[in-house]
Amino acid sequence: MSKQWIAILAALLLLTSCGAKPDASPDASAKTEPPASQPVAGGEKTKTADGVKKQEQQAAKRYTMNPKTYDIVPIDPNGAPKKVVLLTFDDGPKDLEMNKALLDTLQKHKAKAIFFLNGYRVKQKPELVKLLASSGQTIGNHSWDHIDLKKETKEKVNQQIGDVQKAIKELTGKAPVFFRPPFGSGSDDVRAKAKEEGLLFMTWSNGSKDWEMTVKKNSPEQVISNVLNQLHPGSNILMHELPWTVEALDKLLTQLEEKGYGFVDPEEIEVTT
Numbered sequence: 001m002s003k004q005w006i007a008i009l010a011a012l013l014l015l016t017s018c019g020a021k022p023d024a025s026p027d028a029s030a031k032t033e034p035p036a037s038q039p040v041a042g043g044e045k046t047k048t049a050d051g052v053k054k055q056e057q058q059a060a061k062r063y064t065m066n067p068k069t070y071d072i073v074p075i076d077p078n079g080a081p082k083k084v085v086l087l088t089f090d091d092g093p094k095d096l097e098m099n100k101a102l103l104d105t106l107q108k109h110k111a112k113a114i115f116f117l118n119g120y121r122v123k124q125k126p127e128l129v130k131l132l133a134s135s136g137q138t139i140g141n142h143s144w145d146h147i148d149l150k151k152e153t154k155e156k157v158n159q160q161i162g163d164v165q166k167a168i169k170e171l172t173g174k175a176p177v178f179f180r181p182p183f184g185s186g187s188d189d190v191r192a193k194a195k196e197e198g199l200l201f202m203t204w205s206n207g208s209k210d211w212e213m214t215v216k217k218n219s220p221e222q223v224i225s226n227v228l229n230q231l232h233p234g235s236n237i238l239m240h241e242l243p244w245t246v247e248a249l250d251k252l253l254t255q256l257e258e259k260g261y262g263f264v265d266p267e268e269i270e271v272t273t
Contacts, residue, residue: 059267070205071234072264084262085235086269087113088204090142090180092241093121093128101246103135109253111263113137116180119144119164126171133172138266140178141165141199150185157189165197177271178202195273204238206230210245220248227252231259 062080063072074080087106092115093099106113115132117139122129132139143149143160152160161179169175179199181190186201194201209226213219223245227237239245253263 059265061270062268063264064270064272065200065202065236066234069234070202070236071232072236072269073234075270080268081262082233083260084233084264085206085231085237085256086264086266087111087237087239088116088140088180089113089239089241089245090116091121091146092117093125093132094241096125096128096131098241098243098246099128099131102241102249103131103137105246105249105253106137107135108250109257109263111253112265112267113263114140114178114266116140116142116178117164117168118142118146119160119167120146122164122167122171129168129171133174138178139168139172139174139176140180141168141176141197142180143182146182148183148185149181149190150187152189154189154193157187158193161190161193161197161199165199178266178269180204198271198273200269200271200273202236204236206232206235206237208237208239208245210240210242210248213242213244215243218244220244220251223248224252224255228255231256231261233261 062075063084064075065071066073072084072086074082089102102113115137117129129139141161141164144163145160147160149157149160165175175197177199179194179197179201180203181201184203186203191201206227207230208223210223213222223239227235239249256263
């Protein structure tokens with residue numbers, strides 16, 4: 001065989017061996033994973049999911065508050081049920097077991113509420129504030145010391161409301177958007193400070209009168225009766241973190257459901273100040 005033919009055969013063998021294992025090349029293996037600096041497909045999905053989750057957390061505003069009666073009414077009469085109530089609890093947070101019991105009952109009924117907290121209690125029980133927030137409940141501002149703000153100076157009013165805003169935001173990352181003055185007692189200065197802080201000023205339209213009871217007059221049934229006697233569509237129900245109210249809550253919510261009432265998610269209430 002001539003040298004020329006030997007050279008041709010050698011070249012053919014070389015070409016064949018180079019094409020036999022294309023996956024073995026460094027470039028081929030590099031294409032199986034993107035560089036570390038580039039996001040993988042899963043990262044894109046996570047980012048999208050986070051965005052959806054954030055949007056879901058920002059609930060659509062379907063209700064507004066009547067500023068004269070403090071009832072909760074649909075923004076669009078055809079866009080949300082009218083037969084609803086708003087659940088609220090004042091003067092907390094006090095006790096872990098009572099808070100857990102309230103939260104368990106609310107979860108059982110798939111209900112949300114506003115917990116109007118006092119600043120001095122927030123300072124005493126920061127872990128309970130975090131518990132309420134992490135449970136998906138809404139935290140409201142109820143002043144620092146639970147004093148009659150109508151009788152206080154402008155400077156005192158500003159401190160009583162402003163300090164609670166700061167304390168709750170530091171603990172939860174979110175400042176309240178609902179304000180209830182102690183005793184339902186307000187003034188021009190109180191309303192002005194609430195507006196400055198972006199707070200919706202509200203009292204109530206249905207009082208459970210649980211605050212009139214004592215250990216000796218403990219009556220869960222009376223709490224229920226008081227609420228039902230005043231019940232109407234849009235009832236803004238005032239309750240407190242009290243043993244007899246905690247005991248009454250499950251039965252009360254059951255009876256409200258049996259009467260065809262639903263529970264407004266506070267996050268669905270439009271805040272206009």
